[in-house]
Amino acid sequence: MLSEWLDWTLDESRNASRQGRFASGHFDVSAPGVLRLTPDTQRRDAHACVFSAAIHGNETAPVELIGAWLSALEAGTLTLGAPVLVILGNIPALKAQQRFMHTNLNRLFTRELAETGKEPARARQLMDEVDAFFNQHAGLPKLHYDLHTAIRGSLYPRFVVEPYADTQTHSAQWEWLAAADMQAVLHQHQHSWTFSHYSKHYHGAQSFTFELGRVAPFGQNDMAALRPMQALLASLSEGTPPATRPADSMVYFRVQHELMRHSDHFTLCFADDTLNFTGFAPGTCLAKDSQNGDYRVGDTSLHVVFPNANVEVGARAALLVAPCAPPTDD
Numbered sequence: 485m486l487s488e489w490l491d492w493t494l495d496e497s498r499n500a501s502r503q504g505r506f507a508s509g510h511f512d513v514s515a516p517g518v519l520r521l522t523p524d525t526q527r528r529d530a531h532a533c534v535f536s537a538a539i540h541g542n543e544t545a546p547v548e549l550i551g552a553w554l555s556a557l558e559a560g561t562l563t564l565g566a567p568v569l570v571i572l573g574n575i576p577a578l579k580a581q582q583r584f585m586h587t588n589l590n591r592l593f594t595r596e597l598a599e600t601g602k603e604p605a606r607a608r609q610l611m612d613e614v615d616a617f618f619n620q621h622a623g624l625p626k627l628h629y630d631l632h633t634a635i636r637g638s639l640y641p642r643f644v645v646e647p648y649a650d651t652q653t654h655s656a657q658w659e660w661l662a663a664a665d666m667q668a669v670l671h672q673h674q675h676s677w678t679f680s681h682y683s684k685h686y687h688g689a690q691s692f693t694f695e696l697g698r699v700a701p702f703g704q705n706d707m708a709a710l711r712p713m714q715a716l717l718a719s720l721s722e723g724t725p726p727a728t729r730p731a732d733s734m735v736y737f738r739v740q741h742e743l744m745r746h747s748d749h750f751t752l753c754f755a756d757d758t759l760n761f762t763g764f765a766p767g768t769c770l771a772k773d774s775q776n777g778d779y780r781v782g783d784t785s786l787h788v789v790f791p792n793a794n795v796e797v798g799a800r801a802a803l804l805v806a807p808c809a810p811p812t813d814d
């Protein structure tokens with residue numbers, strides 16, 4: 485059964501069907517943690533939708549959200565009208581309830597990937613699945629929502645990262661995101677090789693990384709705050725136009741600088757409980773690195789997002805961002 489897929493993915497010893505029917509379509513499991521849903525009747529407004537979760541294994545709210553949405557399809561309270569590829573990214577990390585096992589899966593989504601190991605192998609498998617899905621539905625507009633939660637609290641608890649790529653984001657997306665109660669948007673300034681970037685860069689999909697609150701164990705997420713987001717997933721999967729709200733009801737930031745960890749002796753100069761989007765005045769020291777020296781804010785204030793001193797050497801330790809104007813119409 486469809487709603488058992490999540491449990492079955494986590495417990496491969498259990499028997500579950502690899503394909504079958506539900507009220508408004510059929511499903512098949514094409515790889516572990518990869519579920520393809522095909523509608524009996526495709527609606528005119530349908531997108532080819534990719535909904536992914538658990539690219540980081542300890543981010544459980546998106547898994548609960550996908551679970552609730554699958555249950556509605558199973559119960560027939562929601563009708564599938566668009567093809568959807570559902571992905572649970574890092575299954576060993578999801579079982580272990582940790583961000584990753586060996587390396588951060590969400591930095592590996594490039595066709596030039598040279599690394600070997602379990603997470604690189606999983607990244608290759610997921611890229612192949614996305615390629616096959618978008619090729620199968622080449623006549624439809626493409627969309628990928630990669631659902632996450634953030635490690636720390638945030639001045640804007642729900643926000644999206646817009647990956648950097650040539651494809652322009654349609655103005656309707658901002659209105660849908662605002663209606664889904666996203667509070668902020670962060671435009672990336674360079675290629676980042678995340679999963680959402682993969683779909684945008686290689687397939688021209690409308691694509692975002694969503695941060696849906698703060699990391700918490702299963703059962704401890706504030707799912708009430710995610711009802712508007714669930715409504716957006718529901719509309720997209722029904723193939724009906726999503727609710728809208730003015731785009732300028734969200735605040736917008738652009739990445740100015742990616743703060744990298746260059747050495748073993750790397751520290752951030754602010755408290756561990758500093759909220760995402762906290763601003764720092766010109767001249768403030770933000771990081772100390774024995775290899776790279778101190779990093780200080782330049783002439784204009786910067787806000788810090790995803791600060792994490794414990795990343796691998798050579799990895800991103802924070803995004804430094806500045807406010808920008810809301811996008812204008814297409």
Ligand SMILES: O=C(O)CCC(=O)N[C@@H](CCC(=O)O)C(=O)O
Pocket residue numbers: 540590632633634635636645647676678680693789790791792
């Ligand atoms: O809270 C944090 O520090 C990390 C949350 C998270 O996993 N964020 C994504 C953002 C991806 C992007 O930049 O588009 C990540 O770091 O992979």
Ligand SMILES: [Zn+2]
Pocket residue numbers: 539540543632633
């Ligand atoms: Zn994440």
